[in-house]
Amino acid sequence: MEPIQSFRELSLPAVLRPSYHPSPLAWEDQVLYFLLLDRFSDGQEQDYLNNEGQLVTTGQTPRFQPEDAGNALTPDAEAWQQAGERFVGGTLRGLKSKIGYLKRLGISAIWISPVFKQVASQETYHGYGIQNFLEIEPRFGTQQDLIDVVETAHEHGIYVILDIILNHSGDVFAYETGQPVYASGAVFPVRGYRNAEGQPTLPFAPQAVGAWPDGAVWPSELQQPQTFTRKGKIQYWDHDPEFLEGDFESLKDIHHGYGPLDAYRPSEALLHLAEAYKYWIALADLDGFRIDTVKHMDLGATRFFSSVIREFTLAIGKENFYLIGEITGGRQRAFTTLELTGLDAALGIDDIPDKLEYLVKGYRNPAEYFSLFRNSELVQKESHSWFRNKVVTLFDDHDQVRKGPQKARFCADAMGSRQLLAVIGFNVTSLGIPCLYYGTEQAFDGHGAHDRYIRESMFGGAFGAFRSKGVHFFREDSPWFPEISKLLAVRKQEIALRRGRQYLREISGDGTHFGYPRLWGASMQSVVAWSRILHTQEVLCAFNTDVNQSQTAWVTVDNDLHTTGDVLACLYTNHPEATFTNVSVAARNGKAVQLTLPPGGFVLYKKQ
Template identity: 70%
Template sequence: MGNFKSLQEIDFKNLVKPDYFPSPQAWEDQVLYFLLLDRFSDGKEKEFIDNTGNVFISGTTPPFITENFENAIQNAADATNWNEAGNKFVGGTLKGLESKIGYLKRLGISAIWISPVFKQVKSLETFHGYGIQDFLEIEPRFGTTQDLIDVVKTAHDNGIYVILDIILNHSGDVFGYEKGQPDYQNGTIFPVQGFRDAAGSANLPFSAMDEDQFPDAGIWPSELQTLETFTRKGKIIHWDDSPEFLDGDFESLKDIHHGNGSTDNFHPSEALVALTKAYKYWIAVADIDGFRIDTVKHMETGATRYFASVIKEFTMAVGKENFYLIGEITGGRSRAFDTLEITGLDAALGIDDIPDKMEYMVKGYRNPSEYFSLFRNSELVHKDSHIWFRNKVVTLFDDHDQVRKGNNKARYCANDSGADSLIAVIGLNLTSLGIPCLYYGTEQAFDGEGGNDRYIREAMFGGAFGGFRSKNAHFFKENNTWYPEIAKIIDVRNKHIPLRRGRQYLRQISGNGTDFGFPVMFGDRMKSIVAWSRIFNDQEILCAFNTDPENELIAYVTIDGTLHTINSRMKCLYASGPSPVEVNVEVRNGKAVRLTIPPSGFVIYG
């Protein structure tokens, strides 16, 4: 299995199986977990709970303890080694991931989003997976095709779907220009020196390659080994200028030419046809449930529509009726919604306004209306309803890029006592509109301090680049402060359909029970209760958090006037700290209940 040099070698007729794992009925019911495969698990940990629920003791890497904090940077030389390790492959594997499916299941995760697993340019350290050299092979440092099949099978056996991160926009740095990597210059096509050999030198002819160059030289499958596969226009300098952002290279990653024509009359290139067939292969061989498509903004809408159409037809034909296509679409809500409507993608990855407003609202630095209006502004999304977001946007507050933070990249827990309010922001993510996604290590309160991409990509298994500036200690602890609470909130979410599919309303609050209004910032920081309702049919679930990290807060919160009777009670479904077991429905601002929330706390009532 695998080692295909050409797409012509793949016999889809015999490859397709009769019994693929069925798609979920509703993706908004799922909780996603995004992990960088190289940074998740190498399978060498000990003293963690394995997939069978037993403590696994035969590994070599012990669990992290307090004394391991910053043990990798005790002197200048060690600190340099730790820093440099963050720019290289550190050892995570598919087998390691398979060994932690139970860890994810017990957390409540129902879908895993895995960073690209495909073969990278051998001479480079693109551990993140976005520099593909062979679209039909697994990166050897991650494992084999059979390892991917095994991961998906184990996940499915535990009721977990698998979404692969894929790239259509570009390949890895598989060739060199004659005069080095040029900048984009008004659409100029630059002369190419040649394909790179296994050592990274661009000294091979830019044409079909001999089999003796397989697998480490040039690009594979062989259908991509033509000059016409690439735009050859140099790297993007102005990221919002058209057509530069469509035709330029992502730094040294080489832009692929997808075709020509308008969206409605798009003619796919041979390269796009080949890539689409390659990704059909991975669905067929590994039983994949969805794709997260990288850098959709940098693709023509006609190309994205072609890919989405072909993949949807194929997956429906094999019995995956709701195969999910999530696009990384930057540029704001309007662009995201228009792209979904035009291309047929299922959902957008919320990486612009959503993470910023989610993080800083919980920390008290954003007005709540700014976050909740992202889901309610009908004019901007061209719809009369504000509920389409329930399955059209994937929401998260930490990720592997954090473009929004510029040179100040760090995880949520890095500042403002983030670990103390971590449950509040996770509660918001899990119970507000959208398909929630947790970034790996969040459940261990990783801080990602350092200001650079590498520091928000810590290794869960320790190794040479462990979290909290540590080494050789793993982070698969299920009895920490956060893991059990996250599992409880997800359990509540699973039991109450309004938290997954309901309408959403930011609620007015009052300290005295008479004067109501939406919570707003006063001065530099808001210290307030923020509450919202999810309503489905005749059920209302009320969620709220406290932005004050030091004080318990009490406030009356407005609820729906038609769904509750006076003196009826709403029961506490979850509380991160001491809160009333029940609250009474009173006549205030229509109808309201009186919430008591501990410092940086989160509650759910229904």
């Protein structure tokens, strides 16, 4: 397709299809997989299974072997570290070649990092520094490549959610005084738009000579000065209106409009961006958007965009196009934002990643996590209902704002890989829409206390995981991949694990004195158990926070759904030496079963 320089050239009728891939009936049935496109696949791997399950032997990059760990640190560790700050070569075609890998893992929806054209002079490999909202970043591929990825995913029963940005553009202009910080809402003078080399030599006005294609911002209507707030970067991230009006570091804040929520008046820039994202839905047959940095947008702007996208997708037959907003902060902020804006689900609620990780590691009280989902005190709705499909749950991600400067993946500590299946099991069988971060299924450790280290390359290149280079990690026979696949197959089979109510269960060591597991001192070595119940079906889930020894406990089950002597069958256990042992229901604390979990164990049980 010819490049589009102006929104006047944009024609939705020209790209509309006769029909579109239908939306899922229920998004809580899905398992998401978030990947940074630049770090996922370049399509040059060998010795992996292709989309049809056939072995590929023609690639250039061999599979990772344990002895490859650390091979990038000798002789030049600094070169490997610096490579993590640059584009390393992942592409849309590479992603297309690994759809079968994701399908066999059990993934049913992929969330792809932004794919749009970046500021040419910068290494914004993550995709959040957009320079052209209607073009694909050339290093990632073409519009046709995106269409092909979505088509291939749909053929394999996988939905596609695209990461988009409304809040800001890339670093497309320079201020007169360098990088000012927000100061009481003052508008700072601008030196000019940046040219292809990053120098602010272009006039800060539309249609600057020499701007196309790598200078300024595109399409051309966005080059109006009033597109941007021009108030300097945010210094105090919770100060209102600073966090709404300021730049996100060097990324330039876009002015969305003004007015109260119910009478919000969108800016020309917001109107244009809404048209741009409708275009991408129509062109590529996308199934949802993850909207970046919603916290930093007016509620009215978010509501406007949600309404526009909802009407458009309903008109083309996508009844449940999903809008996930990144809403950092507490539960109350997430709830308020969703209720007022029409977004479908929240991502980034700090309590969820923190408690998912550290509860499994024995450093959080279980009641604190499970209480996050008891929203009846916030809204007058049935307990456990709202968060079932209104929050995306994950424990590893590409930012880890919650950890401050000490960023690292779950598996960074010595015990992490031994508890990985427990935390994944916890994530995918408790309430919410579960999401796995790429590389988690291969126990990536993200060790290094910096953003770059939690963004390792799956395909090797110059910045591979485990401080390696030149080897890929698409290993379906790794210790974790087959087990995750089994676990996700059970989730798909059992509707209670996807849509059921959720209850933390009381436990007992002697079968007489029952109570909820809790911290005693600095850590908790215990069985943690919960039930998912739908109608007359109960699935009992449990993990052991102790990675050194087995734990045995009586675990309460629903008194009305079971009778003494009923047998619960083991649907899943992650321990290689454990047997699928049935357990009998006894009349204890109403009704209970006795479970023995191996170190770091995770199990699922259901009545026969």
